[in-house]
Amino acid sequence: MPAPEASLTTVGTTERAPLSHNQEFLCMFDRGDSAGPFGPYYHIAGGWRISGRVDVDDLHRSLDDVIVRHEALRTVVVREGSDRHQRILPPSPVTLVVQEVPGVDRVHRDLRCQDILNDLEAQPYPIGAPPLLRAFLWRFDHDDALFVIQAHHTAADAWSIQLIMREVVIGCAARAGHPVPTLADAGQYQDFARWQRSTGSSGGEHAHDDYWREKLRGGGVLALPTDWPRSLKGPQASAWHRFTIDRADADMALEIARKTHSTAFMVYLAAYLVCLRRTMNESNAVVPTFTTGRPKRFQHTIGSFFNLLPLRTDLTGCRTFVDVVDRTRQTCIEAYTREIPFGRIVELVPEVAAPLARDDTTMFNFQAERTLFAAEGERIGELTCTEVRRRVSAPVGGDVPDGSLWTMSIAPGADTVGCLAFNTNRYDVMTAAEMVIDFARGFRGLVNDPDRPLTG
Helix, strand or coil: CCCCCCCCCCCCCCCCECCCHHHHHHHCCCCCCCCHHHCCCCEEEEEEEEECCCCHHHHHHHHHHHHHHCHHHHEEEECCCCCCEEEECCCCCCEEEEEECCCCCHHHHHHHHHHHHHHHHCCCCCCCCCCCEEEEEEEEECCEEEEEEEEECCCCCHHHHHHHHHHHHHHHHHHCCCCCCCCCCCCCHHHHHHHHHHHHHHCHHHHHHHHHHHHHCCCCECEEECCCCHHHCCCCCEEEEEEEECHHHHHHHHHHHHHCCCCHHHHHHHHHHHHHHHHHCCCEEEEEEEECCCCHHHCCCCCCCCEEEEEEEECCCCCEHHHHHHHHHHHHHHHHCCCCCHHHHHHHCHHHHHHHHCCCEEEEEEEEECCCCCCCCEEECCEEEEECCCCCCECCCCCCCCCEEEEEECCCCCCEEEEEEEECCCCCHHHHHHHHHHHHHHHHHHHHCCCCECCC
């Protein structure tokens, strides 16, 4: 049954809503409309190879459906003075750019897709009037295309991009007459912000305060020395150095995760902690990670939900890598089950954010990347969608406002694609490359001999 047509006008749209904790967090790094998290380079994109004939009109209408369904994509953050709030605007059409890319041999198309994504992220994002979403369709031939969804990061996080893609493809399939699953009730981002405020005022948010005070006492988030101080104020851009953990080593990591009742992310984080102990003599690091920040009731809501969660793991007494994985697992479970907004953690333990103000260091985050789609591709209606996993580094990409970010894209039965994003006014590219080489070399040794006594 075809999907109902979306209406690009709404009645009773809420004009004003409180900021979420995530939006308040972004305001900490506000550098105006030309840089930082509210500037034109703070955007996020996802790309999928689509096999099958794409009806462009159905694609465009399905994109417009998403704008009607999700207010966050037509919301601006008003930041004047102390009266910060969300302003939700009526729906308006999505820009869809369609371009033919003839003459690219099939064996070279995957690399071409990666280059297109990198080039797109190097360009400024026009963040004038919402919607804060646009899409691109590059067609290699009649049944092979690259489809890219790009949004400003204040309006959508990585999980949101996945949700948008799934809704668009389901919309196309429905319009073509294919049976499709009913979309779950999404809820609105402003409802999430109000829920956060009501939770805090009722005291539920403060149930874990004592844990965080004790866990982080005397510790600051991981900040490593930079090549150049922030005070030099050199031209800022974010570079993305990508690397690959081959499938054999990635499979060994998954096996360790299975044996220790851990997740793959815990194993990769444990390897990073060993790297820090070896290179920085740091055995009690507070490594921040980004979580989805989504309560169950908002799993299908578009918006910027991610939350910075500091994970403190003391490696004292760990003799082997398996010991480190066990200790890391304990840290993660404790933190995830007691998660509260990072802003609240800073209120409880101000010293945790102290390294962020230093001139000669920068924060390092470590996160795993998740996907809603099968690694080998997923068929919905007449289209098969396979996410593009980028392995090509980029000298300029989407902005990391102030800090560095490790991302591990982990997929069962495949290699792991890693990335270190960093500010080029703080680090030389060779410094970042050396960090990656050191981590990858250490990771291989650890997962292939996890019971060997640790050194250093």
